[in-house]
Amino acid sequence: MFQEKIANRQLFNVFFIMRTTIVISTLPVLTIGRARQDAWLAAVVAFFLGVVFIWLLGRLALNFPEQSIIQYSEALLGKWLGKLFSLFYLGAFLLMGFTDLRTYGEVLRTVFLPETPLAVILGSMVVLAVAVVYAGLEPLGRMGDLIFPVFTLATLFTLFFPVLEADFSNLRPVLYHGWQPVLHAALTPTVITAQYANLTILIPSVNQPQKALRAALYSLLWSSLILVLAAVVVVSLLGADEGAHAAFPVFKMIRAIRVSEFLERVEVFPIFAWGLGLFITLAINLYSLAKGLSQLCRLQNYRPLLLPLAVITSTLALQGYSDSFELRLFFQPQVIAPFIFFILLFPVAILWIAYFFKRKKGPGFPKEKGRGR
Amino acid sequence: MGVKQGILQKLASLLLRQGKNIFSKVVGQNAKGPPVLHDGLDLGQREAVFQDLPLSTRLEANLKLFQQVTGASYDINIKRFLSGPEKVPAALLYIDGLVDAALLEGLLRAVKIDIFLTGIKDVQKKDILETIRQRLLNISESQVAGDMKELYYGVSMGRAALLFDGTAQALILETQGWKTRTITEPASEPAIRGIREGFIEDIRTNTALIRRRIRSPNLWIESLEIGSLGKAGVAFAYLKGLVAEDVLGELRARLNNIDIDGVLGSGYVEEYITDNPNSLFPSVLSTERVDRVAGALLEGRVAVFVDGSSFALVVPADFNLFLQAPDDYFEPFPLGSLIRFLRYVSFFIALFLPGVYVAILTFHPELLPVSLLLRIQAAREGVPFPVVVETFFMEGVFEILREAGVRLPMLVGPAISIVGALVLGDAAIRAGIVSPGVVVIVAFTAIASFTAPVFSLGLAARILRFIIIILGASFGLLGVQFGLLLILIHLVTLRSLGQPYMAPFAPFIWEDMKDALISLFRWQQVYRPKLLGYREPRRQRPGQKPQPPPQKGEN
Known part of the structure; x- marks a missing residue:
């Protein structure tokens, strides 16, 4: 079958958009935990933790540059155990897909379209994601190319105007409560880095698989810089307490400012940016889910799986959480961290162990970074 | 049954052949x-x-x-x-x-x-x-x-x-000598500083016009005949060694595959060689301009001429090609870039403005500044229809006017503009059927849509605009965003003779951005488009920026 390829640049774009969308819209460094005015520090910490997390998830994949995690887990753990772990793993894509989707739905319902039924908002996004994934991975990568500049510009635009009115004294005192709340607040954004699990499905389709991890880490770096900026801006404009209590702090901030007489409402820009960003996020997760499932079931083509998976995703997004408070509860580190640990980190840890065992034991097993392609 | 039929057929054909002999x-x-x-x-x-x-x-x-x-x-x-x-x-x-x-x-x-x-x-x-x-x-x-x-x-x-x-x-x-139209300026694609010569209906003249601009032995022109009855001569020109051979082979195969009774224009051929017949967006450029075709050849594209048609076809054609006009190249960098960029903006205005207007007035009036909103609402006072009906009505009227304007004989032209602009526009507002705001929007959209240098691209925007209006009226800005993304998804899946349609935007090619949203100085465009002219990427010597002569100190 024709192997679709995406460039490493597109990989960077897609992950940057995905990561930025979710961490900016919910701003977990501020809304979760009690880091308060040290939220930006939490973002910095989350970056370093995220690097470790991504490295754990993605580094193993580089040893199998022609296989996705679904395929090499079977090679490492044996057929049935491998399939079982893959199922967990695929569950993570489903979970991330519908949670992100619901988050978007809540953003829109809260601040922009209070009367539109949630099903319409979520449904339109799912339709778009199915459309692009059905078209294939290459169109998805190209959509990343198209959306990246628009998304970045709109996001920076959103954060630019508040800077003019910000009161940076709100950022003091630094580390008043010590490091403990900062680390606590950094947990959730770190766990959200689970999005980078998509890497393990995408690596076989990347032009230069050996550089895929680097692209992913760069995307985390840039998106973390924007997160730091957002945390600083929100805290300095709204104050730490008001920001922490808002459902979607960046929105609250953007509503609070008034650029000029004729440009009073700039919230269209972040909403537009997050719409584009969520489209990419959902599409990538849907692709990984469908592609992984098709490899699990040894199907030639993942496309027939799309429609059922889309229905499942939208149903779960609609019914999985009853309101935005429940969604926020899910993002609490004590809820989301074990979740992600169990379905994502645990299987990967087992794979690492199996990898080292196998490498010690059997010759003919890939020892070096990758077989030349 | 099947066997019987087969035998019968054989018998019949045998008889026929015998009879002919x-x-x-x-x-x-x-x-x-x-x-x-x-x-x-x-x-x-x-x-x-x-x-x-x-x-x-x-x-x-x-x-x-x-x-x-x-x-x-x-x-x-x-x-x-x-x-x-x-x-x-x-x-x-x-x-x-x-x-x-x-x-x-x-x-x-x-x-x-x-x-x-x-x-x-x-x-x-x-x-x-x-x-x-x-x-x-x-x-x-x-x-x-x-x-x-x-x-x-x-x-x-x-x-x-x-x-x-x-x-x-x-x-x-050889005693051929029929009357042909004289070479005139292409009426459908005017340009200010462009070449005044346009193609005519005679294929020999057309290829000669190209040959005069590109006098290289590597300008190869292959010809074939298409049409079982019509027998139209079709020729395709390309620069041997520059154009990708697989593109050429694909085109040749597609042209040879055509089985049709008569070819009355290049539009017939276009429908057989396009990659995406179901798309609203054109993936074959048809143009009357000699400079466009010559420029495309130099970039490594192929031009198809059809005898009897003054439009040449250019493949592979990407989205960018449809928004380039000759003026971009004949004016120096900042000006040429400005008008190019303006055209991109206009395309999006032509596509989205009415839809966004409807969406904002219907769902998100709070996005407008209060004073503006009040003015619009005051002007809408007494209009019996919702905004979407108004907009749809005026857009429909405009489309009919435009179509009538094309079909009408030259002499009646001014009459229709009077009827259209004055009677329909002014009187409709006074009668309270539509509000002035809608007329402004529709008129602006219309003018923006005329900036598309190629007719077929403007056509796509004209049709999609109505869909965006419906989406905007149904789901607000969310619907408009939905429409935008759907169009983009469609665009990135398109190909033209195997080349991605949205290049250099998607896939993003930084080197080719010099001639995409903007157009840099001629001497800065050292390399050909990466996906097309990759066999011979360099088109000129780099570093040809003109410098003032060294100062001699004579004050």
């Missing part, structure tokens, strides 16, 4: 037999018989057969005369209006008079044709036809045919 034998030997092409034969049968009719040695039989084949059509002239000292009966066949009268005159003179003057003594009946061909004629190109098919196609191309009694061959001579 009998016919041709009859014709070849005895012209007084039954008519070969009786009225009962259908078009396909007639064509089949026509394919296989050899000429006989008897002049009268040949002429009779020719008249049978062509039905003695009134525009086909047959001039009989006696040639040479042996007084060989001869005939000249040509079609009025396709031949050059002066050339014909010279030809007749040669075979009737010069044949005596030159003192050729040994003109024999049997080899008169060869003698004349080699020793008498000064018409450069001539060929010998052995059967009716070659004879007719020669004559139908404006050549003259000489037939002699006793020779089962005809001499086909």
